[in-house]
Amino acid sequence: MAYAATSLGARRFGETTRRDAWWAQPLAVFLGLGTFVVYTTWASLQGEHYFSGPYLSPFYSPEFFGSSPHSWFGPKPGWWPEWLPWSPAIFILWAPAGFRFTCYYYRGAYYKAFWADPPSCTVGEPRQSYWGERAFPLILQNVHRYFFYLAVLFIVVLAHDVWKALWFTDTASGEVSFGVGIGTLVLAANTCLLAGYTFGCHSLRHLIGGGLDLLSRLPVREKCYGCVSALNRRHMPWAWMSLFSVGFSDLYVRLCSMGIWTDLRIL
Numbered sequence: 001m002a003y004a005a006t007s008l009g010a011r012r013f014g015e016t017t018r019r020d021a022w023w024a025q026p027l028a029v030f031l032g033l034g035t036f037v038v039y040t041t042w043a044s045l046q047g048e049h050y051f052s053g054p055y056l057s058p059f060y061s062p063e064f065f066g067s068s069p070h071s072w073f074g075p076k077p078g079w080w081p082e083w084l085p086w087s088p089a090i091f092i093l094w095a096p097a098g099f100r101f102t103c104y105y106y107r108g109a110y111y112k113a114f115w116a117d118p119p120s121c122t123v124g125e126p127r128q129s130y131w132g133e134r135a136f137p138l139i140l141q142n143v144h145r146y147f148f149y150l151a152v153l154f155i156v157v158l159a160h161d162v163w164k165a166l167w168f169t170d171t172a173s174g175e176v177s178f179g180v181g182i183g184t185l186v187l188a189a190n191t192c193l194l195a196g197y198t199f200g201c202h203s204l205r206h207l208i209g210g211g212l213d214l215l216s217r218l219p220v221r222e223k224c225y226g227c228v229s230a231l232n233r234r235h236m237p238w239a240w241m242s243l244f245s246v247g248f249s250d251l252y253v254r255l256c257s258m259g260i261w262t263d264l265r266i267l
Contacts, residue, residue: 011124013116022120029113032240033106036247040093043250047087052256052263054165055183058190059250062157063088070164096246099151102144104202105239145203155198158191168265180267186252190245197238200231 016022043050043059050057051068063070065077066088076086100106111117118125133141165184169176198204209215209225216222231238255261 013124013126015124016120016122018120018122022123026113026116026119029109032243033110033113036243039247040097043254044089044093045085045087047085047089049254049257050088050250052183052253053169054167055181055187055253055256055263056161056164057250057253058158058161058187058194058246059093060089061154061161062092064091070161095147095150096154099144099147099198100239100243102141102147103239104144105235107141145207148198148201148203151198151201155191155195158187158194162188162191178267179265181263181265183252183256183263185266186249190242190249193238193242193245196231197235197242199228200235200238201228202232202235204228205232 040059043057047066050060050066051063051070056063056068056070060066060068061070062072064072065074067075071088080086112119116125117127133139162184165187166178166180167176168179168181205225205228208221208228212218212221215225252261256263
């Protein structure tokens with residue numbers, strides 16, 4: 001039987017035989033992530049309008065130093081350089097940002113959308129060499145599991161913020177009473193979505209059962225592995241839903257603080 005010899009060769013940038021709209025997904029990722037990065041950078045550098053009553057923006061939680069009642073250690077420290085812009089978010093935002101930036105799903109997403117490496121499957125990319133993640137700077141992606149440990153602590157803090165969002169202080173009498181507002185539900189939903197994204201992490205899945213040959217001998221770990229795997233199978237939707245929710249939570253608290261939106265009390 002005779003075989004025809006074929007040579008694919010190196011594709012030029014953007015060259016492909018695909019006829020579908022292969023560019024739509026990387027473009028959507030570029031616009032979505034780009035919008036979030038721009039808004040997050042702007043919001044985290046404002047240093048104001050990040051709390052409203054019992055509500056605290058997740059971009060600023062935990063608030064180590066700041067002017068709100070949620071501050072752990074009081075106002076802006078005296079040792080802060082005058083020439084450096086001040087915002088309580090500077091102390092903490094690097095941790096959740098690092099967790100998302102090194103996430104296995106987001107790596108594949110922004111490699112395609114921002115670096116065109118490659119733009120999509122079977123589409124020519126602008127470079128011919130392949131370094132992988134074994135050389136600087138991409139080798140730093142391997143610290144993802146350590147950012148995961150920090151992300152778990154943030155889930156605990158945000159859950160406590162939801163608890164605080166159930167207690168409202170009357171401005172006239174100063175009495176504190178239990179209640180549920182729209183902001184309470186917004187912060188609660190955000191915490192649940194962030195927890196779903198965090199606890200579906202590939203690193204946690206490997207930590208629970210990745211080093212075992214026979215999980216059935218450890219029934220508790222097998223159940224945990226199954227739960228994490230269930231979340232992991234939908235890691236992409238969890239990643240996007242939690243990205244939207246954390247941005248919207250900050251926007252909601254910010255607009256309530258500015259008086260543009262009025263928080264409605266349900267209970």
